[in-house]
Every structure is written in C-alpha cells, then in structure tokens.
Amino acid sequence: MYKTGLTVALTLFSTLVSAEVSVKDAWVRGTVAGQTATGAFMELTASENAALLSVASSVAGVAEVHEMSMDNGVMKMRALPRLDLPAGKSVALKPGGYHIMLMDLKRPLTKGDSVALTLKIESKDKKLSTLEVKADVRELTSPLMMEHKH
C-alpha cells in the first residue's frame, strides 16, 4: 500500500515539473563605447531532458548560442543549433565554453544594468516554451572570454 502511494506521488511530481529549467547566476559582460558584441553566461539545470534552441534579447539585434573550443591552439567560436540540457545535470555557460553571444548591441551595457533574455526551450516531448531570464551586467574586469594562460 505504502509503496503504491509513493509511486503515485512521484509521478504527479514529475508531471508538474516537466521540462522545467532553472537558471542560476545569469550575467552579461559589460561593454565599452563602440563595442557591438558581448557574452551572456549562466548555469542551466533542466528537471527533464530538454534543449536550449535559441535566445532573444531586446538589447541585441542578434543573439546566438555559441560554443568556444580550442582548435590547434586557436580559440574558435561556432553557433550551435541547439544545446542539450540533460535531466538533472547543470550545464554551465561560462567564459571559454558555451555562451550566449549578443551581437548588434543597441546600447552600451554597464555595471548595474540588467538585461532581459528570452530563452526558447524544447522539452523532451518537443514542446516549446520560453524562459525569461534577467541577467546582471558585470564589469569588464570579470574573467575574460578568451582565457589566457601565462
């Protein structure tokens, strides 16, 4: 009896949190005058398998999900069509790795500002949802996107 009750409770719970993605530590690197692109970073954890498909922000004409990797000693960035968010695993978007690239910036971003990002999420049953994220702008002295080793 007890066992049956527990199973039902767990099933209900997993239905309620279906495709829920939580966001931690969202931030955007501040820009200097004339700079038209910057990166947004955060930690994403999905309760069930999901994927980040795209991003939009009112401060940027173009926003893309990028991957940064070393290729023969050269840092390269490429746009990802989707970023998988495996259930229960936190996926870090951080300098030197995955990041959200904000391009065609419409205004300078300075410390204390906050930037609204809309993340388009696909659940494992292919349902689309959007996730609103507020990212704080951090100063330029935050760790550089291209991390240099000395």
Ligand SMILES: [Cu+2]
């Ligand atoms: Cu990039």
